[in-house]
Amino acid sequence: MLQIAFIRENQEKVIQALAKRNMDARTVVEEVVELDERRRATQVELDNILAESNKLSKDIGEMMKAGEKAKAAILKEKTVTNKEKSKKLAETADAIAAELTEKLYTLPNLPADIVPEGKSADDNLNVFEAGEVPVLHEGAQPHWELVKKYDIIDFELGNKITGAGFPVYKGKGARLQRALINYFLDKNTAAGYNEVQVPHFVNEASAYGTGQLPDKEGQMYHDATDNLYLIPTAEVPVTNLFRDVILNESEFPILTTAYTPCFRREAGSYGAHVRGLNRLHQFDKVEIVRVEHPEKSYEALEGMVEHVKDILNELKLPYRILRLCGGDMGFTSALTYDFEVFSTAQDRWLEISSVSNFETFQANRLKLRFKDKDGKNQLAHTLNGSSLALPRVLAGIIENYQTTEGIVIPEVLRPYCGFDIIN
Structure with missing residues (x-):
């Protein structure tokens, strides 16, 4: 399987190399890059929410120690919302990752430079x-x-x-x-x-x-x-x-x-x-x-x-x-x-x-x-x-x-x- 990082950085090179296999890979390569961008963006959003939830948990603990129960209760509601969001984002990230892997499975290996061109x-x-x-x-x-x-x-x-x-x-x-x-x-x-x-x-x-x-x-x-x-x-x-x-x-x-x-x-x-x-x-x-x-x-x-x-x-x-x-x-x-x-x-x-x-x-x-x-x-x-x-x-x-x-x-x-x- 081709490495996603290599494909992102060398889209035209990958397309040209696979053309030696008589394959028009442009559409698949573009779909792979687009899926990877969605996966990365979803992961960033998920990481931010998880980081925010961790901070909220610490803040709630400090407020409870200080006797500020009302303020803590407001933050607890937000953690519940964040938990629901993070669950949905994790499911979305997994689904995108699975679709990305399936797309990558359709791409053959890149021929070495000395591989001759030909159809059969x-x-x-x-x-x-x-x-x-x-x-x-x-x-x-x-x-x-x-x-x-x-x-x-x-x-x-x-x-x-x-x-x-x-x-x-x-x-x-x-x-x-x-x-x-x-x-x-x-x-x-x-x-x-x-x-x-x-x-x-x-x-x-x-x-x-x-x-x-x-x-x-x-x-x-x-x-x-x-x-x-x-x-x-x-x-x-x-x-x-x-x-x-x-x-x-x-x-x-x-x-x-x-x-x-x-x-x-x-x-x-x-x-x-x-x-x-x-x-x-x-x-x-x-x-x-x-x-x-x-x-x-x-x-x-x-x-x-x-x-x-x-x-x-x-x-x-x-x-x-x-x-x-x-x-x-x-x-x-x-x-x-x-x-x-x-x-x-x-x-x-x-x-x-x-x-x-x-x-x-x-x-x-x-x-x-x-x-x-x-x-x-x-x-x-x-x-x-x-x-x-x-x-x-x-x-x-x-x-x-x-x-x-x-x-x-x-x-x-x-x-x-x-x-x-x-x-």
Whole structure:
């Protein structure tokens, strides 16, 4: 959530920055400032009445001691009137504050200066490319055909048990999935990330804290009885570990990693680009989250990018990195890099990771602060990235490593799998 003080002092800057997201924010920004002015004026009036009531109470006490009961009675009547006024003003102030917060929730984060302008994924900037695209044998197939051939993932069985988008992993497919999870976690912990296991449900406060609500309400599975949400990513529970926390500067940086299943309701469209593992309602992901000093967060973001690059280099998958344009960035992000693996069998790029800096946007919602050198509370910066999301990594491995003899396992995964080939 944007800070109200910053919006007040930089109205035109906020409007221009959000225009990079193809958003005309002038009306909302003006409404936010007007609501804040009303809130402040109401609070001043309330404070004055409360101060006057405090003074009247002292005066009444002195008059009673002096035996001036008649004068005290007049002042008592005024305190009753003031009490009624202060109650109404407090209710008005609360109502304005709630309306102001709802307006602030509608404003996305401001894009960083280096975010390119653009309206869609077609306008994202390719900033890095690595890896060799393999030359596949004649008759090479996409992963949704290969998994049936080798009986390692069963989409129809998952559809019978639950519905579309909930696959069943079998035999070597399940073991390869588990191998990837363990490999990703080992890479992350070796890089200094502290592993945690977190709940797969979160409450409303947690979903608001990281910005899933109200922006992505329709994309999350919701249990109305207990008002809990199935997590769309480990980012939500992991980042909320630090909600309402005041850190010391000496605690930076804080590095955390977690494996969780992820649940997303978005149905998507039909076609080859969403077939098989390309889009699921339930999938596994290993996440990395950082809490950083504001002066170090962009250096940390580059470190996270290099970390994901190292994993993909070891897997020997061809990949590229995109800097997302303003029109394709997530609601909470100030700067996002997307990693995409090239699927030779599908002849297309598959997104497998997003690494983002949220600056103070999430921290403001979370009330995640730190004490600076002067002892003042400042908002921290939060960052997160997929390290990695499994379905499309798995699809890339199955398709790019296919041979006439079977699916060869990347060398780095063989100690985790216990086998070299799926055939």
